[in-house]
Amino acid sequence: MRKLLTTILLSVAMYLLGIASVLAQEALPPTQYATMEEYEKATGKKIVKFSEAPMLRIKVAAGELPPVEERLPEEPAVVLPVEEIGQYGGTWHRVWGGEADAWNAYRIIWQHIVKWNRDASKVVPNVFKSWEISKDGKVYTFHLRKGLKWSDGVPFTADDVMFWYEDVLLNKELTPVFPSWLTVDGEPVKVEKVDDYTVRFKFAKPYGLFLFQIDYGDRGDTFIPKHYMKKFHPRYTPMDKLKKMAKEEGFEHWYQLFGQKRGNWYIHNPEHPTIFAWKVTVPSPATRVVFERNPYFWKVDPEGNQLPYIDRIVFDLAESAEMINFKAMTGEIDMQGRGLDIANYTLFMKNREKGDYRVIMVPDKSIGAKTMICLNQNCKDPVLRKIIQDDRFRFALSLAINREEINELVYSGLGKPRQASFVKGTPYYSEEWEKAYAEYDPERANAFLDEMGLKWDKDHEYRLRPDGKTLSLTVELTEGWADALSLIKEYWEAVGVKTNLKVEDRSLLFTRTPASEHEACVWSMASNLLSTASGCILPLYANVVHWAPEYGRWHATKGKAGQKPTGDIAKAIELWDKLVVTVDEEERDRLAREIVRLEAKHIWMIGDAAEIPYVIIAKNNFRNLATIGSCETSPENFEAEQFFFKK
Known part of the structure; x- marks a missing residue:
């Protein structure tokens, strides 16, 4: 009853917020011009002077910085604000999960x-x-x-x-x-x-x-x-000196020192120069990581104000996803979508007046599956590996999932139950793939498993493998997928597949999966074949594809390591390799659709639902935040540098 009420309230709230009209909007006009000349040609308006943030003006007056005209390039990029020309100042408060959540920062500043x-x-x-x-x-x-x-x-x-x-x-x-x-x-x-x-x-x-x-x-x-990192490179610094520097930092080799200075430098190394809008000043692993504006940032608004508008960004450490959502409800976050759970929508709405924030629902076309289950076709157990490689096993597990129930109970009825596939409105959408083995049909699922010869044990509790052992599958996941997987565990065990859920830290998951230590794992699936999705749906690299990391290693190393794929997996990789070198758009589209056809035929990944709105909490005075667009690389592609606090 509570879930039904939640669903009704969400549906009404979304209608009142005008989500339907947002979904109907067409492609956006330009939001950034490459140069002032391009901006002036397009708009007929001319930028005649430059301005800067008060905190930088003070430094210029003190002789600590050159004037803004000397800090900007000859041809700065021009960013068009979403709502209005912004105001300088303020600290943008966010919450993150620490080192494993480094992209929380990177996707804002890159x-x-x-x-x-x-x-x-x-x-x-x-x-x-x-x-x-x-x-x-x-x-x-x-x-x-x-x-x-x-x-x-x-x-x-x-x-x-x-x-x-x-x-x-x-x-x-x-x-x-x-x-x-x-x-x-x-x-x-x-x-x-x-x-x-x-x-x-x-x-x-x-x-x-x-x-x-x-x-x-x-x-x-x-x-x-180069001027900074060459200090840690033997081509420019004597090896004796490098060895001494490495030893002082606790390393044996020079390249370890280089890696320490360069690895995730944007959150670790305040000395590392950047061209990003903000630069880390209090690095991780501090409980509060701080970024401050880059005085040499190279973008301006249409009035010549050097961006960014916001002075600094702070990331407070949260120990769990629940804590991130709690801090959002209590108004401790200025603007954030990452880590927020759509299931908390009614609580977010209930607390918005007290927290002085608004709740924004952004349609998300960037995700082809909120939960993408990857059964590892290269897992180290040879018996289980053979079972997973059988299409019928994946078909059965997919048919055993009640996606309508997951959508209601986990996603509050906001998503679209479907297979892991590209969503409608994105290139290479396929209705065939979207619907492939996505209906709830446990009877048919059992038929596939019976056909494979996976017999039930004497108590008719679980099925048995060909070697007589209980058919068991361990699924590794991070905390955010626990609700969906707890239901999927029930569905799979109902057809005789014992399912163990192993919740672990993101960094551990991303250490185990490239090494093919997992039997199955969970992540989300991107929906843009030409960029982010290729590594999700095809084994091109070991560190991205979780359903066949050894095939990915083989492809990435040109056969020097990993396992050689066969059959239609090898064919799909071959099609991709042809697509990459094709400059003819028609031929590229043909190759892409053939890849999609093979995906629909085999279901190498299993999904539950997609097209679930992306919930963002933003303080009422946090402005210039777009409410449409792709969440694929957000908030960076929303031009975070033009966000501002309205006074």
Whole structure:
């Protein structure tokens, strides 16, 4: 009764909030112009002067910083505020789960060479102001911004890109395995400096997906501050000195010291220069991590105000997901969506006046499955491995799930029960895949298991494996998926598959799964094949695909490690490799749809529901927050630098 009441209240609240109209809105107009010249051509308006935050103006007056005109590049990017020109100042309070939740910070502050626009409909210029692609799709020439500077005032040039390429990527001690996303047909990219503000990426074969692949994870960091990091590199610093420095920091090798200075530097190393909008000043593992504005940030608003508007961001440590949601309800968070549970919607609404916040529901087209269950086809138990590799086993487990009930009880009726697949309105959506083995049919599930010869034990409690042992499956997950999996455990055990749930820290999960230590695990599935989703649905890399990490290792190492895939899995990987080098859009679409057809045929991942609105808590004075767009790389692609506190 309580869940039914919750569902009714949510439905009414969403109607009143106008969610239906939000869903109907079309693609967004430009929200960021690559240069002032581009902005002026598009709008007819001219930026004639620059302004800066009061805290920086004080430093300029004291002689601690040069004037804003000297700190900005010759061609700053122009960001259009969502609602209005903002006001400077304030501290943005958020909550995070610590080291394992590093992306909580990264997804706010990152600035890649290119970026997805707000609704993730296309890739647009960002750190690099423009590019050209050769007709054959092999050469990408990028143009940097003249006068762009690191947060310590040192110029950002092509040398910083070349340091990343020559001294890190090509150094075997720092990069034992060359990144597969920068290789085509086994041939690594070649990067060359044309001049101080031009670099060229040259591939052996056409690479039609290169721009789509860059703005994912930390791939867009195709630059490193050479003037800082060269102090820890043997090409520039004598090895004797490096060894001494490493020993003083408790390391045996120079590359360990380099990794310590560079690894997750944005939350760990205040000395590391950045071009992000905010820079860490109180690093993790402090219970309160603090970021402050970068005085050399290279974006302005239409009135010439240097961004960001907000002075600092703080991340307070929360020990559990429940604590994150509690802090949201009590008004301790200024703006956050990450970690908030849609099941708490009515509680969020009930406390909004007391907490002085509003509740925003953002339609999420970036997720193809809220719960994506990955059965490890490379698990180390040979008997279980053979069972998992049988399509009929995955079909049975999928048919055993009551998705309608999960949607009502876990997602408060807000999602759409479906298979793990691309959602409607995104490229390569397939109704066939969405519905494949997604109906609730335990009778048919039992028939598949019977057909496999998986007989019941004498008490008719669980089924038996071919070796006579109880058919048991351990599913590893983090805390956020516990509610859905507790129901799925019941469904699977009803058809005779004993299911053990192992809740663990995210960092442990992401250590065990690439090593193929798991039998099954849970994560969410992305819904953009050309960027984030490729690593979810296909075994391209060991550290991303949880349903076949050894196949991913084989693909990433070109057969030097891992296990060689066969059958339609090998065919799907082959199709992807062809798609990557295809510059013809029609052929690329054909290859993509063939991959989707194979996914629908085999159900390599099992999903429960998707299209669940993304809940965001924002203080009433926290403004310029978009209420439409893709959550795929949010809040960064919502231009966090233009958020502000209205006084």
